[in-house]
Structure formats: structure tokens, C-alpha cells
Amino acid sequence: MxxxxxxxxxxxxxxxxxxxxxxxxxxxxxxxxxxxxxxxxxxxxxxxxxxxxxxxxxxxxxxxxxxxxxxxxxxxxxxxxxxxxxxxxxxxxxxxxxxxxxxxxxxxxxxxxxxxxxxxxxxxxxxxxSTAHVGKKLSAIPQPATQFTADIDNMVIAIGASTGGTEAILSVIKDLPVTTPGIVIVQHMPPVFTKMYAQRLDKNCIMSVKEAENLDRVEKGKVIIAAGENHLTLARDARGFYVKSRPGQKVSGHCPSVDVLFDSVASIAGSNAIGILLTGMGADGAKGLLNMRKNGAYTIGQNKESCVVYGMPMVAYNIGAVTKQLPLLDITGDIIGYMNKIGNTKK
CATH class of the missing domain: 3.40.50.2300 (Response regulator)
Known part of the structure; x- marks a missing residue:
């Protein structure tokens, strides 16, 4: 051998x-x-x-x-x-x-x-x-619709990522309009860094971005980033969606864990959700994304060619958790297209 x-x-x-x-x-x-x-x-x-x-x-x-x-x-x-x-x-x-x-x-x-x-x-x-794809230049960003043609209420978008995710997340959310349903995100990152990351995103995105605090409301035009060493979960009351941000043991090797977030979204939002799993090593988020899909959510996995590390989305794809697998630069337009489709269907 x-x-x-x-x-x-x-x-x-x-x-x-x-x-x-x-x-x-x-x-x-x-x-x-x-x-x-x-x-x-x-x-x-x-x-x-x-x-x-x-x-x-x-x-x-x-x-x-x-x-x-x-x-x-x-x-x-x-x-x-x-x-x-x-x-x-x-x-x-x-x-x-x-x-x-x-x-x-x-x-x-x-x-x-x-x-x-x-x-x-x-x-x-x-x-x-050592397994990462570096030096690849992505093609020019497609020009997605800049606005929703339908007003969508009672929806939430959940995103998970790890290695390579800081830039991938920015690519997905940067041009989403303020009419976008609330977004909740887990990016594997230590404390302090998550707050700084949220602030950097806030400066570069149309939507407002903040680090999660317990009981933050999930609202249109607002992005919430999980705080380091705190699990982020979705909850709901008479007013709508909100988050819980609490310390906890590592799940799927991480705290915050994508699986924890996705499982809560599957349970609370069901079919009124979009789940997106981006670049990262390991399998965190794959089972949670499958749970979301089983509960009626629309799920997207980043494709191999555009990932820095094709780990988490690969596992998700292999277990049947992904409705559609897409290049990173096509995800924003697909989100808008899907939301417009379901919004117009409900009219």
C-alpha cells in the first residue's frame, strides 16, 4: 500500500x-x-x-x-x-x-x-x-430582476455556509431588494468575528444586516447572522417569525450549526421557506436541508464548480436534500424567480 x-x-x-x-x-x-x-x-x-x-x-x-x-x-x-x-x-x-x-x-x-x-x-x-479550489475567476454576474413582482408575506430564507462562505453569502444576498423576506444565516465563525462580518455585509448589501440577538424579529429587508458560539433557531408567535440565539453544545461539529437552524426552519416555516446550502467542508446542514425539503421548502445547493470546498452541498445533494443545484452566481436570480412564481400563483 x-x-x-x-x-x-x-x-x-x-x-x-x-x-x-x-x-x-x-x-x-x-x-x-x-x-x-x-x-x-x-x-x-x-x-x-x-x-x-x-x-x-x-x-x-x-x-x-x-x-x-x-x-x-x-x-x-x-x-x-x-x-x-x-x-x-x-x-x-x-x-x-x-x-x-x-x-x-x-x-x-x-x-x-x-x-x-x-x-x-x-x-x-x-x-x-489543501482541497480548496483557489484562483478561479467567476463569470460576470447575471443581472437578476431587481424587484419582486409579487409581495410575499409569511416567508423566510435560511442560508448555511462554512469555508469560502463569507464571500459566497455576500454574492447571494448583496443585490436582494428590501422587499425580500427575512433571511437567517449560519456561517461557521468564532465570536467577535460574526459581529464584524455582519457589519461588513450591512455596508455592502441593500438589505439591512445584523448579528443575531435573542428575540430579534425576522422581517422583510432584514438579514440576521448567527452569533459565534450561539445556536440560531427560528420561532413564531402571533406577530410572525423571530429568532432565538442561545449558547449550546456543538451539533454536527459546530456551534452555531446549520443543521440546528435548518431543522427549526423546517419545523416552524414548513413550505413557507427557502433553504440554501453553500460552500463548506463536512456535512453540517445537509440533514437539516433534507428536513426542510421533506416539509415542503424549496432548497438550493451550490454546485461543485463554484464552491471553494464542495463538501456540505455535496452531501446534501447526495442524500436528496436539494431541489435545485446551481452555480453561485445564479442563486440570487433563482431566489427572486421562485418568490415571484409562488407570489403570482397566490394572487
């Missing part, structure tokens, strides 16, 4: 102590091989040419050229899966915008448990990044 090919990793960080610690810890994993390290981005560019790593770990704050500018220079010519290591949400999101696959939050404390958790998360994300 041939031995499994190891994932070749290059570490880029200006701290020699941090580089040595990462190298030692990552090398201890039998699936990883640290092929080298670089103290700055200029050194990194040369090491990439010499060593041809499979994945790069990248600090953002470095001398000579910061990690964001480095990514903008690297990705158009030598696209490579990059996992950013940063303590600041703003840096992490700018890195994702520049082409990084994912990010890991630097441990704020130096306790052994914090460092162990950080290393374990980094190893998982390096393995995921």
Missing part, C-alpha cells in the same frame, strides 16, 4: 518563536510536512518558487509588506491555498477578500490549552485548504 502523500506547508510569520512553535506542532501531525518558513513576504515569495508548498499559513502584520498586500500580489499569478493567522477580525476579512481560503484566530492567552486548541483548529483548516 502506497503511503499517503503529505500536505506540504510553508509558514510565513515575522516572529521566529512563533515560526518554530508552529513548525514543531504541525510537523507532529502525520499528514503534514512543514517544508520551510519565511520571516517576511518577500522571503515567502522566493520560498514558494523554490519549495512549491500545498498550503501557506500567513500572518498579516509583518514588516516590508503586510499579508493583505502580499495576497493581492500572489493570487493573480501563483494562486495557492492560504490560511491566515490573525487576532483581528478586520484583517481576517480583508485577507478573505484578497483570496485566502480561511483564517484562524491567534490565541490571546498563552495557556497550554489555548495553544493546543489553536494548533488543532489550524491543522484542520490546513487540511481543508
Amino acid at each position: 502506497r503511503p499517503m502523500k503529505k500536505i506540504r506547508v510553508l509558514i510565513v510569520d515575522d516572529s521566529i518563536v512563533f515560526r518554530e512553535t508552529l513548525s514543531q506542532k504541525l510537523s507532529a501531525n502525520p499528514q503534514l510536512e512543514v517544508v520551510g518558513s519565511a520571516a517576511d513576504t518577500f522571503d515567502a515569495m522566493e520560498k514558494i518558487k523554490q519549495l512549491r508548498p500545498d498550503v501557506l499559513t500567513l500572518d498579516v502584520e509583518m514588516p516590508k509588506m503586510n499579508g493583505i498586500d502580499f495576497l493581492k500580489k500572489l493570487m493573480p499569478t501563483d494562486p495557492l491555498p492560504v490560511v491566515v493567522v490573525s487576532s483581528l477580525p478586520i484583517n481576517a476579512f480583508e485577507a478573505l477578500d484578497a483570496g485566502a481560503v480561511d483564517f484562524v484566530r491567534k490565541p490571546s492567552a498563552k495557556s497550554s490549552s489555548d495553544i493546543t486548541d489553536f494548533i488543532n483548529e489550524l491543522i484542520v483548516k490546513i487540511k481543508i485548504a
Whole structure:
């Protein structure tokens, strides 16, 4: 039996102590091989040419050229899966915008448990990044209808995503009009980062976007993003839909969990819902999407070609949870088309 090919990793960080610690810890994993390290981005560019790593770990704050500018220079010519290591949400999101696959939050404390958790998360994300599709340029965005032709009440849209999801979610919701039914979203992300992500989306979308707070109302023109380490569920009273945002144990490996959200939408909204599962590793959301479809919801899965990681939507498709599988850039128009169809049918 041939031995499994190891994932070749290059570490880029200006701290020699941090580089040595990462190298030692990552090398201890039998699936990883640290092929080298670089103290700055200029050194990194040369090491990439010499060593041809499979994945790069990248600090953002470095001398000579910061990690964001480095990514903008690297990705158009030598696209490579990059996992950013940063303590600041703003840096992490700018890195994702520049082409990084994912990010890991630097441990704020130096306790052994914090460092162990950080290393374990980094190893998982390096393995995921090694399977990611990077450097693909999506075709021009189709021009969907800018407005609904029917006024839809009593509906909700639920979206789930993981690796690659920050940009995918923006692509789906950016141009949806204020007449769009309320949207609830789970994107796998730690605390603090989810609030920053919601704020970034709010600046770039027509609809208003906020991080979930317990008992927030789900209303037209409003998007609610699950808070890190809190499950998001849909509920209903005489006034309509609202959300519950509460801490809990991991479900399907995550908190917040897409499965938890989708299961609640299936139960509360039934056929008055659209479920959308986007790029991400693993299976979170697949069973929940199937539950939604069984309860009459219209369900969409992102297709393989447009996913950064075709994991969650692949599992959903394979178990029959997906009504329609679509390229990322076709999803917005399909949402509007479906809503107009059912709205006009109800007239």
C-alpha cells in the first residue's frame, strides 16, 4: 500500500518563536510536512518558487509588506491555498477578500490549552485548504430582476455556509431588494468575528444586516447572522417569525450549526421557506436541508464548480436534500424567480 502523500506547508510569520512553535506542532501531525518558513513576504515569495508548498499559513502584520498586500500580489499569478493567522477580525476579512481560503484566530492567552486548541483548529483548516479550489475567476454576474413582482408575506430564507462562505453569502444576498423576506444565516465563525462580518455585509448589501440577538424579529429587508458560539433557531408567535440565539453544545461539529437552524426552519416555516446550502467542508446542514425539503421548502445547493470546498452541498445533494443545484452566481436570480412564481400563483 502506497503511503499517503503529505500536505506540504510553508509558514510565513515575522516572529521566529512563533515560526518554530508552529513548525514543531504541525510537523507532529502525520499528514503534514512543514517544508520551510519565511520571516517576511518577500522571503515567502522566493520560498514558494523554490519549495512549491500545498498550503501557506500567513500572518498579516509583518514588516516590508503586510499579508493583505502580499495576497493581492500572489493570487493573480501563483494562486495557492492560504490560511491566515490573525487576532483581528478586520484583517481576517480583508485577507478573505484578497483570496485566502480561511483564517484562524491567534490565541490571546498563552495557556497550554489555548495553544493546543489553536494548533488543532489550524491543522484542520490546513487540511481543508489543501482541497480548496483557489484562483478561479467567476463569470460576470447575471443581472437578476431587481424587484419582486409579487409581495410575499409569511416567508423566510435560511442560508448555511462554512469555508469560502463569507464571500459566497455576500454574492447571494448583496443585490436582494428590501422587499425580500427575512433571511437567517449560519456561517461557521468564532465570536467577535460574526459581529464584524455582519457589519461588513450591512455596508455592502441593500438589505439591512445584523448579528443575531435573542428575540430579534425576522422581517422583510432584514438579514440576521448567527452569533459565534450561539445556536440560531427560528420561532413564531402571533406577530410572525423571530429568532432565538442561545449558547449550546456543538451539533454536527459546530456551534452555531446549520443543521440546528435548518431543522427549526423546517419545523416552524414548513413550505413557507427557502433553504440554501453553500460552500463548506463536512456535512453540517445537509440533514437539516433534507428536513426542510421533506416539509415542503424549496432548497438550493451550490454546485461543485463554484464552491471553494464542495463538501456540505455535496452531501446534501447526495442524500436528496436539494431541489435545485446551481452555480453561485445564479442563486440570487433563482431566489427572486421562485418568490415571484409562488407570489403570482397566490394572487
